[in-house]
């Protein structure tokens with residue numbers, strides 16, 4: 526079942542039709558997918574998890590006080606199974622450089638990649654509008670390794686690119702998750718962003734890992750990969 530609780534974002538018929546692989550999978554397996562703008566609920570859910578379930582602090586970029594309701598567009602995804610929340614995800618628009626400087630300042634990072642544009646080919650840059658940061662990815666331990674993390678991530682990208690006119694989706698993660706981000710979540714690229722000597726940025730990986738990557742995918746690259754994302758539902 527689809528539960529739509531977002532003030533601005535609606536799954537159009539076109540969207541449901543284009544992504545019917547995902548929606549059929551949800552129905553067939555008795556999951557419910559919820560889309561909302563309820564950041565307070567997201568924060569409560571994440572903060573209620575044990576460190577075994579979610580070994581990070583809540584990502585402050587998704588605190589209600591941090592997102593300007595009037596300027597920012599954001600959404601929360603939840604997956605339910607028999608009314609229990611078994612997975613979360615969230616995304617919001619924020620300029621790439623604004624985001625990375627905020628991270629640098631917050632964690633007082635010295636060893637930092639200032640110019641992420643230098644990772645891009647000459648004809649691309651991050652100084653564009655409608656760039657979406659995503660985070661708060663969690664799948665309940667008892668439901669892991671069933672591709673739920675992957676398919677929710679793909680849904681998030683489809684919402685960003687198909688419904689919100691997003692131009693790029695980006696995130697940060699700890700180094701050991703580089704292959705997961707590139708080969709499973711199908712980010713276009715993942716490159717070194719910073720070394721965080723202490724603290725625990727809401728990325729992924731082992732708590733002791735200090736090396737963070739910046740991963741991104743542009744809309745054109747996602748469009749090229751779309752067919753590949755459908756293979757999961759054909760299994």
Ligand SMILES: CC(C)(COP(=O)(O)OP(=O)(O)OC[C@H]1O[C@@H](n2cnc3c(N)ncnc32)[C@H](O)[C@@H]1OP(=O)(O)O)[C@@H](O)C(=O)NCCC(=O)NCCS
Pocket residue numbers: 578579580661662663664665668669670671672673674675676697698701702705709728729730
């Ligand atoms: C990361 C997380 C969301 C993955 O959820 P999941 O539903 O188990 O992942 P999926 O089933 O979609 O993943 C499928 C594939 O990714 C791989 N993968 C999953 N988590 C991985 C990890 N932490 N490191 C390396 N590979 C991983 C799996 O081995 C699997 O590969 P396979 O198909 O070749 O066997 C989940 O482990 C989690 O909630 N972790 C704690 C919170 C966290 O780290 N969140 C931030 C992630 S950036």
